[in-house]
Amino acid sequence: MKLHEYQAKEILAKYGIPVPPGKVAFTPEEAREIAREVGKTVVIKAQVHVGGRGKAGGVKLAKTPAEAEEVAKKILGMNIKGLTVKKVLVAEAADIAKEYYAGLILDRSSQRVVMMVSREGGVDIEEVARENPEAIVKYPIDPHKGLRPFEARQIVIDAGLEGNLNKLADVLVKLYKAYVGVDAFLAEINPLVVTKDGEIVAVDAKIDLDDNALFRHPDLAKLREVEAEHPLELEAQNYGFAYVKLDGNIGILGNGAGLVMYTLDLVNRVGGKPANFLDIGGGAKADVVYNALKLLSKDPDVKGIFINIFGGITRADEVAKGVIKALEEGIVKVPIVMRVAGTAEEEAKKLLEGKPVYMYPTSIEAAKAIVAMVEGKK
Numbered sequence: 001m002k003l004h005e006y007q008a009k010e011i012l013a014k015y016g017i018p019v020p021p022g023k024v025a026f027t028p029e030e031a032r033e034i035a036r037e038v039g040k041t042v043v044i045k046a047q048v049h050v051g052g053r054g055k056a057g058g059v060k061l062a063k064t065p066a067e068a069e070e071v072a073k074k075i076l077g078m079n080i081k082g083l084t085v086k087k088v089l090v091a092e093a094a095d096i097a098k099e100y101y102a103g104l105i106l107d108r109s110s111q112r113v114v115m116m117v118s119r120e121g122g123v124d125i126e127e128v129a130r131e132n133p134e135a136i137v138k139y140p141i142d143p144h145k146g147l148r149p150f151e152a153r154q155i156v157i158d159a160g161l162e163g164n165l166n167k168l169a170d171v172l173v174k175l176y177k178a179y180v181g182v183d184a185f186l187a188e189i190n191p192l193v194v195t196k197d198g199e200i201v202a203v204d205a206k207i208d209l210d211d212n213a214l215f216r217h218p219d220l221a222k223l224r225e226v227e228a229e230h231p232l233e234l235e236a237q238n239y240g241f242a243y244v245k246l247d248g249n250i251g252i253l254g255n256g257a258g259l260v261m262y263t264l265d266l267v268n269r270v271g272g273k274p275a276n277f278l279d280i281g282g283g284a285k286a287d288v289v290y291n292a293l294k295l296l297s298k299d300p301d302v303k304g305i306f307i308n309i310f311g312g313i314t315r316a317d318e319v320a321k322g323v324i325k326a327l328e329e330g331i332v333k334v335p336i337v338m339r340v341a342g343t344a345e346e347e348a349k350k351l352l353e354g355k356p357v358y359m360y361p362t363s364i365e366a367a368k369a370i371v372a373m374v375e376g377k378k
Helices: 005-014 028-038 065-075 125-131 149-159 165-181 211-216 231-239 257-269 286-297 316-328 345-351 363-374
Strands: 022-025 042-046 059-062 088-092 096-107 112-118 136-141 184-195 200-202 205-209 242-245 250-254 276-279 304-311 336-342
Touching (some): 005 205, 028 065, 042 065, 059 065, 065 088, 096 125, 112 149, 136 149, 231 242, 231 286, 250 257, 250 286, 257 276, 276 286, 304 316, 316 345
Parallel strands (some): 250 304, 304 336
Antiparallel strands (some): 022 088, 042 059, 096 184, 242 276
């Protein structure tokens, strides 16, 4: 579950991390009044659950209350990556001297929460990781001991951050406490600013919560905004699917979270970009597969579909029947590549003979094939 920037900052403030004073406005007139209260130059920031707000024109400065009203009037109602801006954060603008990045994420390979810090703040951390990976210091945190002050100070030194060492380290320790305290999946401060007066301020913040832990945080669960979530993810919930929208063009359908994750990695490895994570679960019948394909076909980004099935309690022939129904009804209009193995594998292959489905004996062959088809090379 994603939180808005202002909600994330409220959490950080509870844990003692300095944030710029500000409030949320739903109208231009409210933005003017908040700017008057702040009494300084303010920044007006669109509050939507997507990145790239600045590039889309959703983040602007205003020097006076009247200017804040005009800026808010332009930002409210904007469409940013398919989401309409219904509220803006009006906050005091920071007098920036240095911009850094600090973030925490669960790393499955080390089975630890990892602190990531970089002196290249203010830009997407993915961009830094791609173009200058050595600029990011990564530190796996011992879950029994937490992030201790001396470790945080060493991270600050290793990352080459400039400013008050103890204050910067203190923010890292408190960020970790906030991450654990709200059962976050991701927590970022970007940028973490050193002002010209030497103060440390979290100018922007992002927190994603672990949905599975929301029962422990009823106060945070109330913040969920269904209308701000992707419509396909909401539809998937109605079907009972585990579905996550991604930014690629190859639809992925599999049975079992592990197999689906493996399939995503495989497509990435051979040069493709998955459009989604979709797990139909164990024991799926034909109607479940049919509904899954109907869901994928509603995504305009999907240019090809890779179905990867390992039959256990899920029978491969039931999967085949669902695919055939979707094809007969004309729901699927993009290439389908399929790999099936296990229970009722042979029956599935017989059912699909003569159908516009490309069958491959291995996952790697199927992945290469769908990537080639989507790229027009096959």
